[in-house]
Amino acid sequence: LFVVARIAVDVAGAMLIFYFAYWVGRPEDFSLAMVLMLGGVAISLPFWMRLARAADKRSVFIAGALWWSVMLLGIFFYDPSQPRWLVLALAGLSGFGYGVADLMPWSMLGDVIDEDELQSGERSEGLYAGFFTFLRKLGGAAGVAVAGVVLDASGFVRGGDQQGEASLTAIRWLAAVLPMAFLLVASAIALRYPLGRARHAEIQAGLAQRAEQG
Numbered sequence: 001l002f003v004v005a006r007i008a009v010d011v012a013g014a015m016l017i018f019y020f021a022y023w024v025g026r027p028e029d030f031s032l033a034m035v036l037m038l039g040g041v042a043i044s045l046p047f048w049m050r051l052a053r054a055a056d057k058r059s060v061f062i063a064g065a066l067w068w069s070v071m072l073l074g075i076f077f078y079d080p081s082q083p084r085w086l087v088l089a090l091a092g093l094s095g096f097g098y099g100v101a102d103l104m105p106w107s108m109l110g111d112v113i114d115e116d117e118l119q120s121g122e123r124s125e126g127l128y129a130g131f132f133t134f135l136r137k138l139g140g141a142a143g144v145a146v147a148g149v150v151l152d153a154s155g156f157v158r159g160g161d162q163q164g165e166a167s168l169t170a171i172r173w174l175a176a177v178l179p180m181a182f183l184l185v186a187s188a189i190a191l192r193y194p195l196g197r198a199r200h201a202e203i204q205a206g207l208a209q210r211a212e213q214g
Contacts (some may be wrong), residue, residue: 001189002105002132003139005065008182009102010140011147012072015175016091018151022163023171024087025080033091040095041102048100056196057108064100065183065190071097072183076176101183106132111195114203118210143182147174 016034021027052060071094078087109128117123154170156163163171195203 001061001108001186001193003135004182004186004189005061005101005105006136006139007143008179008186009098011143011182012098012175012179014144015147015171015178018171019075019175023080023168023175024078026084029084029088033088036088036092037095037098040092041099042095044096045099045103048104052104052107057104057111058190058193058196061100061104061108061190062187064097064104065187066097068094068097068101069180069183072176072180076172076180097183101186108193108195111200111203114200114207115195118203118206147178150174 017027017030020030020033048060048064051063071090074090075087075094078090109132113123113125113128116128151167151170151174154164154166156167156170
């Protein structure tokens, strides 16, 4: 789940600069779009964290991933002739889902570590965190590399002021549809995530009982 979500995050981040530069035709809007997106992340995180305390984390992840997918769909269908504020609004609203896709798996990892401790009798935060970090770099690098190959195959001219129709189409698909596809796959994986609130409460009770018994 984490690797698939990270590929969506990294591919979108790498391709959006090409999207604004060549499809939208306003490269100066990229920085503003990123500011708005990060603003959306900052604004939405307290809401998502409160929701995570009341609902299963997998449900929160799926809700955030689907929200972001809808915004990416809007970015895909955006036409440069449409108002400038529309694509900037889509970027800002994307931040509400981006934050969940990026951070919620780390929150879910804590539940996995608790379950592992209950089964093995050992606490392995360092091992899990190191493995997660490695997978983040591996998955993100692989996703961006494949996107770059597709971009080159479309005839993309690096440093060029204008791009052909095939390159513009590839940019739109790589910036929006490909991340959306990975988010939907991650949501499908999350449906099978077994550590809901009730199960995690049982795990914590078992750990507390073991601690009381020394």
